[in-house]
Amino acid sequence: MDELVMDDDVGTVVIEDVTTEGPAESEIQDPDAPDPDDPTVIPVDPPGDGDQGLLPGRPGGLPRAERTGSAAIQKSLTLAGDGYRGLCLQFVRLCFGVPARHRSAHDAWVAARVRHPGSGTDAPAGTAVFWNITAGKNAPYDHVAISLGGGVCRSTSVTASGIGNVRIADLTARWRMAPYGWTEDLNGYRIVGGGRPPKVVVAQGAAGLKNGDRGPRVKALQQALNRWRSDLPALVADGVFGDLTERRLREWQTRNRGGAYPAAAQIDGVAGPLTLAALDLA
Numbered sequence: 001m002d003e004l005v006m007d008d009d010v011g012t013v014v015i016e017d018v019t020t021e022g023p024a025e026s027e028i029q030d031p032d033a034p035d036p037d038d039p040t041v042i043p044v045d046p047p048g049d050g051d052q053g054l055l056p057g058r059p060g061g062l063p064r065a066e067r068t069g070s071a072a073i074q075k076s077l078t079l080a081g082d083g084y085r086g087l088c089l090q091f092v093r094l095c096f097g098v099p100a101r102h103r104s105a106h107d108a109w110v111a112a113r114v115r116h117p118g119s120g121t122d123a124p125a126g127t128a129v130f131w132n133i134t135a136g137k138n139a140p141y142d143h144v145a146i147s148l149g150g151g152v153c154r155s156t157s158v159t160a161s162g163i164g165n166v167r168i169a170d171l172t173a174r175w176r177m178a179p180y181g182w183t184e185d186l187n188g189y190r191i192v193g194g195g196r197p198p199k200v201v202v203a204q205g206a207a208g209l210k211n212g213d214r215g216p217r218v219k220a221l222q223q224a225l226n227r228w229r230s231d232l233p234a235l236v237a238d239g240v241f242g243d244l245t246e247r248r249l250r251e252w253q254t255r256n257r258g259g260a261y262p263a264a265a266q267i268d269g270v271a272g273p274l275t276l277a278a279l280d281l282a
Helices: 069-078 088-096 105-111 168-174 216-228 243-256 273-278
Strands: 002-005 012-015 115-117 128-132 143-149 152-159 162-167 178-183 199-202
Touching: 069 088, 069 143, 069 152, 088 105, 088 143, 088 152, 105 128, 105 143, 128 168, 143 168, 152 168, 162 168, 168 178, 216 243, 243 273
Parallel strands: none
Antiparallel strands: 002 012, 002 199, 115 178, 128 143, 128 178, 143 152, 152 162
């Protein structure tokens, strides 16, 4: 499991695995639309008022969302559990503090004034990321989440407990969706000042091989490290993860950081998912 290190005022949040097969079907029964008995009139600012969105002059002529991108992320971290299961648009708009306007994420994407089509993995922190649900009962409704930056989003319906922080690419693959991309406005409101991109740090201890472990996977790791530095005295490939194995692994992580080993990953002497993948041991 990874940790996402956010701005100092947000703290550290954990990136979780997607454990559900798709959005909850309650999205069908309870779409996020304005109350017909209490319609919301969305005011429009004149263009060129000097209060811009993420890019100069765009999207002009829209009122500002109540919360900036950074504030929306902080708000999203206070919303947890399964109370928003199937209510993705409601969850995201509440993060930004904007009223209901569209019945579904699909309608919100279509109505957005400034869209950035693509995988969504490049979405700045504090923006809305959209997907096309290509099959099933939720196909007409699609999906939206809030980007935490760094290719990570906070989404409804992704874990057994409901809301969670997941990699955008993982969510796309697990739910077999087609990404739309991200937007600079939501429900007729422009997003002002996205959050600062977070740094992704790999906390591999729980899921990886570490000092004290034993078994054939440790032996395979030792053999891989021997192949990497055949000019050094060979580790005894006995399947026992000891101090020498940890020291050699730390050296591998240090020398390969920014190459086979991601630059943002920790030098921790633990053979976690990224280390094992880079050594062809995943």
